[in-house]
Amino acid sequence: LGGMIRASAPSTHSLTTMLSTVGNKFLLEGFSFVEQVWREIASIRPVNDFKQITSYRMLDDLVFEEIGPAGEIKHGSASQESFTNQARTYAKMFALTRTDIINDDLGAFDSIRERIGVGCGIKLNSVFWTAFLDDATFFSDGHANLLTTALGEAGIAAANVLLSNQKDSAGHPLGLGLQHILLTGATLNPTARKWFVSQEMRDTTSSTKTPTTNIYFNQYRPVQSAYITDTSDWYLLPVAAGSMAPMEVCFLDGVQMPTIESADADFNTLGIQFRGYFDFGVAQKEWRASVKSTGAG
Numbered sequence: 343l344g345g346m347i348r349a350s351a352p353s354t355h356s357l358t359t360m361l362s363t364v365g366n367k368f369l370l371e372g373f374s375f376v377e378q379v380w381r382e383i384a385s386i387r388p389v390n391d392f393k394q395i396t397s398y399r400m401l402d403d404l405v406f407e408e409i410g411p412a413g414e415i416k417h418g419s420a421s422q423e424s425f426t427n428q429a430r431t432y433a434k435m436f437a438l439t440r441t442d443i444i445n446d447d448l449g450a451f452d453s454i455r456e457r458i459g460v461g462c463g464i465k466l467n468s469v470f471w472t473a474f475l476d477d478a479t480f481f482s483d484g485h486a487n488l489l490t491t492a493l494g495e496a497g498i499a500a501a502n503v504l505l506s507n508q509k510d511s512a513g514h515p516l517g518l519g520l521q522h523i524l525l526t527g528a529t530l531n532p533t534a535r536k537w538f539v540s541q542e543m544r545d546t547t548s549s550t551k552t553p554t555t556n557i558y559f560n561q562y563r564p565v566q567s568a569y570i571t572d573t574s575d576w577y578l579l580p581v582a583a584g585s586m587a588p589m590e591v592c593f594l595d596g597v598q599m600p601t602i603e604s605a606d607a608d609f610n611t612l613g614i615q616f617r618g619y620f621d622f623g624v625a626q627k628e629w630r631a632s633v634k635s636t637g638a639g
Contacts, residue, residue, distance in 0.1 A: 370599055372459025379567040380470045382523055383579045385587040385627065387427070388596030392621070394428040395592070425625055429594045432465050433619035434458060440612035455602070458618045462600040466622060471569035473624045474589055480626050481634035489635035493526070493533050493576045495543070498558055501578045501633040508630045520580040520631055524562035527570035530637075534564035534576070574637030586631040594621035 389395060407416050436454060481488045487504055491497035508516045524534045541559050545552040562578060580586050600620040607613040 372456035373463045376463025384589040384591045387592040389429050389592045392429050394426050396426050427592050427623045427625035429592050429621045429623040431621050435617035437615045438613050462620050470624045480629050485629050487633045490638050491635055492637045493530050504633050522578045523565045525565050525577040525579055529573040530576050531566040538564050576635050578633045580631045586628050588632045590625050590627040592623045
């Protein structure tokens with residue numbers, strides 16, 4: 343063969359695969375560490391692509407009517423409401439040099455991957471709560487689901503009345519039998535907890551007679567979100583109640599967690615690159631089973 347040079351088979355290694363698998367573990371830990379209250383009030387929907395999807399809610403008047411002597415059955419009527427949602431891709435990447443990997447004896451690499459997961463969770467929360475709090479038309483006098491009463495006995499009673507009086511498109515009572523949570527920010531959470539755990543209430547004013555049973559005991563589970571920053575706002579919301587949920591979150595192919603992938607850095611760089619991405623969309627859904635109070639009245 344003389345001076346002919348034989349090319350050996352390219353060397354391979356499983357470092358990127360191993361680090362990607364381990365990286366997913368820390369990524370998901372970081373993602374799960376971020377507030378997950380959105381799951382309490384949102385229905386989950388899988389989607390197959392990034393096209394905008396339109397969901398329709400049937401509005402009808404199909405209440406039976408008595409048949410007259412002629413035996414004629416009257417036709418019902420139907421219409422629809424709709425809302426749109428769309429999955430979008432959110433992502434972040436980072437790179438580690440060979441030196442970073444070799445010198446990582448303090449676990450900084452694991453911390454980076456966890457922080458990527460945290461960043462993903464923060465983005466989902468940011469998108470979700472921005473949509474939820476953009477509620478000028480969702481909670482309104484026209485929808486009969488807006489109060490100004492402060493959180494307390496009178497406020498909860500008034501919210502119950504609004505929920506009980508909700509009607510369908512034909513003006514018939516909905517008869518909501520859903521479980522609701524009492525959602526607040528940090529300021530009102532102690533008050534919400536008191537109404538949930540206290541078995542009795544008392545008026546300490548002398549010469550005042552009042553019942554001592556708390557009829558709301560163990561009824562509206564208090565849930566606190568750091569994204570509810572208005573100190574007087576509070577909500578009664580159904581718990582991920584399917585078609586009556588106030589919010590919807592869609593995930594591409596139903597994948598509810600972010601994905602992390604890895605690959606060798608560019609040929610002129612010794613190192614590894616990582617990227618994390620997440621495909622989801624958020625939309626307001628159904629207003630009829632939810633009540634908001636601004637607490638300012």
